[in-house]
Amino acid sequence: xxxxxxxxxxxxxxxxxxxxxxxxxxxxxxxxxxxxxxxxxxxxxxxxxxxxxxxxxxxxxxxxxxxxxxxxxxxxxxxxxxxxxxxxxxxxxxxxxxxxxxxxxxxxxxxxxxxxxxxxxxxxxxxxxxxxxxxxxxxxxxxxxxxxxxxxxxxxxxxxxxxxxxxxxxxxxxxxxxxxxxxxxxxxxxxxxxxxxxxxxxxxxxxxxxxxxxxxxxxxxxxxxxxxxxxxxxxxxxxxxxxxxxxxxxxxxxxxxxxxxxxxxxxxxxxxxxxxxxxxxxxxxxxxxxxxxxxxxxxxxxxxxxxxxxxxxxxxxxxxxxxxxxxxxxxxxxxxxxxxxxxxxxxxxxxxxxxxxxxxxxxxxxxxxxxxxxxxxxxxxxxxxxxxxxxxxxxxxxxxxxxxxxxxxxxxxxxxxxxxxxxxxxxxxxxxxxxxxxxxxxxxxxxxxxxxxxxxxxxxxxxxxxxxxxxxxxxxxxxxxxxxxxxxxxxxxxxxxxxxxxxxxxxxxxxxxxxxxxxxxxxxxxxxxxxxxxxxxxxxxxxxxxxxxxxxxxxxxxxxxxxxxxxxxxxxxxxxxxxxxxxxxxxxxxxxxxxxxxxxxxxxxxxxxxxxxxxxxxxxxxxxxxxxxxxxxxxxxxxxxxxxxxxxxxxxxxxxxxxxxxxxxxxxxxxxxxxxxxxxxxxxxxxxxxxxxxxxxxxxxxxxxxxxxxxxxxxxxxxxxxxxxxxxxxxxxxxx
Numbered sequence: 093x094x095x096x097x098x099x100x101x102x103x104x105x106x107x108x109x110x111x112x113x114x115x116x117x118x119x120x121x122x123x124x125x126x127x128x129x130x131x132x133x134x135x136x137x138x139x140x141x142x143x144x145x146x147x148x149x150x151x152x153x154x155x156x157x158x159x160x161x162x163x164x165x166x167x168x169x170x171x172x173x174x175x176x177x178x179x180x181x182x183x184x185x186x187x188x189x190x191x192x193x194x195x196x197x198x199x200x201x202x203x204x205x206x207x208x209x210x211x212x213x214x215x216x217x218x219x220x221x222x223x224x225x226x227x228x229x230x231x232x233x234x235x236x237x238x239x240x241x242x243x244x245x246x247x248x249x250x251x252x253x254x255x256x257x258x259x260x261x262x263x264x265x266x267x268x269x270x271x272x273x274x275x276x277x278x279x280x281x282x283x284x285x286x287x288x289x290x291x292x293x294x295x296x297x298x299x300x301x302x303x304x305x306x307x308x309x310x311x312x313x314x315x316x317x318x319x320x321x322x323x324x325x326x327x328x329x330x331x332x333x334x335x336x337x338x339x340x341x342x343x344x345x346x347x348x349x350x351x352x353x354x355x356x357x358x359x360x361x362x363x364x365x366x367x368x369x370x371x372x373x374x375x376x377x378x379x380x381x382x383x384x385x386x387x388x389x390x391x392x393x394x395x396x397x398x399x400x401x402x403x404x405x406x407x408x409x410x411x412x413x414x415x416x417x418x419x420x421x422x423x424x425x426x427x428x429x430x431x432x433x434x435x436x437x438x439x440x441x442x443x444x445x446x447x448x449x450x451x452x453x454x455x456x457x458x459x460x461x462x463x464x465x466x467x468x469x470x471x472x473x474x475x476x477x478x479x480x481x482x483x484x485x486x487x488x489x490x491x492x493x494x495x496x497x498x499x500x501x502x503x504x505x506x507x508x509x510x511x512x513x514x515x516x517x518x519x520x521x522x523x524x525x526x527x528x529x530x531x532x533x534x535x536x537x538x539x540x541x542x543x544x545x546x547x548x549x550x551x552x553x554x555x556x557x558x559x560x561x562x563x564x565x566x567x568x569x570x571x572x573x574x575x576x577x578x579x580x581x582x583x584x585x586x587x588x589x590x591x592x593x594x595x596x597x598x599x600x601x602x603x604x605x606x607x608x609x610x611x612x613x614x615x616x617x618x619x620x621x622x623x624x625x626x627x628x629x630x631x632x633x634x635x636x637x638x639x640x641x642x643x644x645x646x647x648x649x650x651x652x653x654x655x656x657x658x659x660x661x662x663x664x665x666x667x668x669x670x671x672x673x674x675x676x677x678x679x680x681x682x683x684x685x686x687x688x689x690x691x692x693x694x695x696x697x698x699x700x701x702x703x704x705x706x707x708x709x710x711x712x713x714x715x716x717x718x719x720x721x722x723x724x725x726x727x728x729x730x731x732x733x734x735x736x737x738x739x740x741x742x743x744x745x746x747x748x749x750x751x752x753x754x755x756x757x758x759x760x761x762x763x764x765x766x767x768x769x770x771x772x773x774x775x776x777x778x779x780x781x782x783x784x785x786x787x788x789x790x791x792x793x794x795x796x797x798x799x800x801x802x803x804x805x806x807x808x809x810x811x812x813x814x815x816x817x818x819x820x821x822x823x824x825x826x827x828x
Contacts, residue, residue: 172290177255182349192351195390200355214356221252246281258350259357261285261325265471291323297345304426326350344430358386392489395430401488408463414451416484435484440475441595448483449593457609464494472592500621506610514540525576612648616680636691638737677799693813695738698731
């Protein structure tokens with residue numbers, strides 16, 4: 093056309109601007125972010141304007157193909173190191189490429205048995221690459237220059253991992269999220285694998301977009317960046333504007349050859365896992381762990397599946413306060429191209445925002461323990477703090493599914509761990525598949541007590557997930573612990589999340605922050621398994637453990653202000669009372685309410701007996717002051733325990749906690765150090781006064797209507813239970 097020269101000049105100008113942007117590294121440069129792909133300077137946008145010399149009624153002129161030689165930066169024109177070093181893996185027939193649409197070990201095994209030379213070449217490449225690097229490290233040790241070369245070797249390792257391809261990059265990404273395990277210099281280098289990998293050719297990327305979507309790129313987008321704004325192990329991202337709607341979107345394009353490389357590498361890793369298990373006598377099925385990881389990785393390479401995951405994730409968790417899940421455009425997405433809402437912001441790990449960390453913990457709780465659909469690749473690049481202060485989740489390729497029975501087992505394990513019930517914890521490990529059913533429970537219980545006793549003594553809020561995992565190592569080997577395939581992704585998800593948090597706050601504990609939600613879930617869930625576990629926890633050898641109920645209720649109340657709103661300082665007694673009453677008299681609190689009614693009835697009955705005994709004792713003393721007879725005592729040991737429980741329940745529901753001295757004083761009655769009169773007086777003194785009852789009465793109208801109705805039924809229920817206990821006691825004394 094006559095205007096081709098005009099278009100060419102425009103593209104040359106754009107290219108000059110691109111070079112200027114590439115050379116500019118000032119602090120006011122604009123940075124974009126998407127998933128694990130961030131921190132590249134935002135390039136200019138290619139616009140596709142209508143031909144200005146044509147009348148408006150004429151069809152506009154769009155360049156059919158972009159002249160990439162003019163617009164692609166030097167970095168994009170270069171062959172990336174992965175393609176340069178491992179490009180021989182890409183040469184597959186159409187049928188072979190189609191067979192890699194999902195992970196299938198027998199199919200991959202059969203395919204590469206026909207390609208022994210490629211397999212041998214890959215083994216040689218991996219062996220020589222790592223062998224050379226380890227050789228250099230040994231040489232550094234021998235020459236006493238390890239410290240001087242530490243940073244150099246870390247950078248070399250990062251480059252080697254990029255050359256070997258996505259499988260090794262993914263492993264390094266997971267490791268790079270644990271600042272408590274990796275030396276800082278290596279951590280800095282491996283962190284670059286999350287977002288700073290050399291992009292592949294933009295010409296190849298644009299061709300793939302057109303081939304996958306079946307339309308010229310200028311018919312899909314009115315604007316698109318001439319080079320990737322971010323590049324990672326599996327693909328790279330361009331910023332674009334949809335021609336149809338004008339919305340700004342991120343266009344993610346898959347890196348050529350990744351399926352072939354990952355297929356061969358997982359094949360090698362699976363065989364190595366089998367050899368390691370045989371040689372080291374590992375208890376876990378390492379090959380199954382590799383299969384689980386490879387299955388997730390192949391799903392991550394299916395961008396259409398990722399779009400569906402994003403839609404489901406947005407539906408389940410997008411309504412959580414301060415959580416942002418980007419919109420997916422499935423009509424523009426295929427297995428190799430993904431179009432999603434454009435999100436701007438900064439890495440969560442690079443900003444000091446503990447509130448958003450807590451939001452992430454709460455969202456993770458919902459993922460793992462509420463719905464079971466969880467983000468299995470939560471490395472720092474996938475958490476973004478938007479400029480309006482929200483937590484954006486990105487990259488939904490690797491997701492996990494936590495089945496209900498395993499979710500319940502996980503919560504039970506946390507509950508028993510915190511409450512030092514190591515006998516039940518051993519049973520939980522069998523439920524979770526970590527221990528074989530034939531394991532000696534007594535020996536396991538003793539070992540777990542030795543391992544966890546010191547950690548638990550520091551309190552639930554000081555328990556480190558990383559420390560527990562490390563302490564458990566020797567015990568796992570001794571008692572033939574197994575790591576089920578599903579568990580590896582769950583552990584990785586929790587460990588990575590704690591790693592991100594530690595980077596912001598070294599004292600942060602994921603388990604301590606998550607436990608309040610676990611406590612609330614256990615107190616309110618309708619699962620028969622959790623109800624049975626709660627019943628067993630609260631009644632040890634038939635004795636009600638009020639201390640455990642107090643701990644659960646107290647921890648669960650922390651959820652009221654933890655994440656629903658930004659934390660506020662201070663909580664008065666009226667707020668505490670309202671929270672406890674609101675929880676107890678809801679439908680969800682019915683199971684706990686039944687337990688409390690039963691224990692209140694026992695306590696009131698014991699209090700009545702203690703009062704009666706005190707009057708009997710006073711009367712007998714006044715009638716026969718010098719008889720030397722022992723005061724009448726009709727209270728049994730169970731009644732005395734119920735009396736102590738009654739006192740602690742009164743303290744809990746009045747919004748004030750008795751001091752340790754007062755609790756010990758009450759307990760002395762069980763040791764015979766206090767008389768019944770002293771006991772009754774002590775408990776009577778702990779009852780709230782009329783003045784203290786006024787705040788409780790003022791709270792009642794604020795409760796929901798259903799809760800008020802249940803509260804009005806409480807006196808009748810208590811009277812019925814008291815009459816039943818008095819009648820049963822009379823029958824026992826008459827006939828036993």
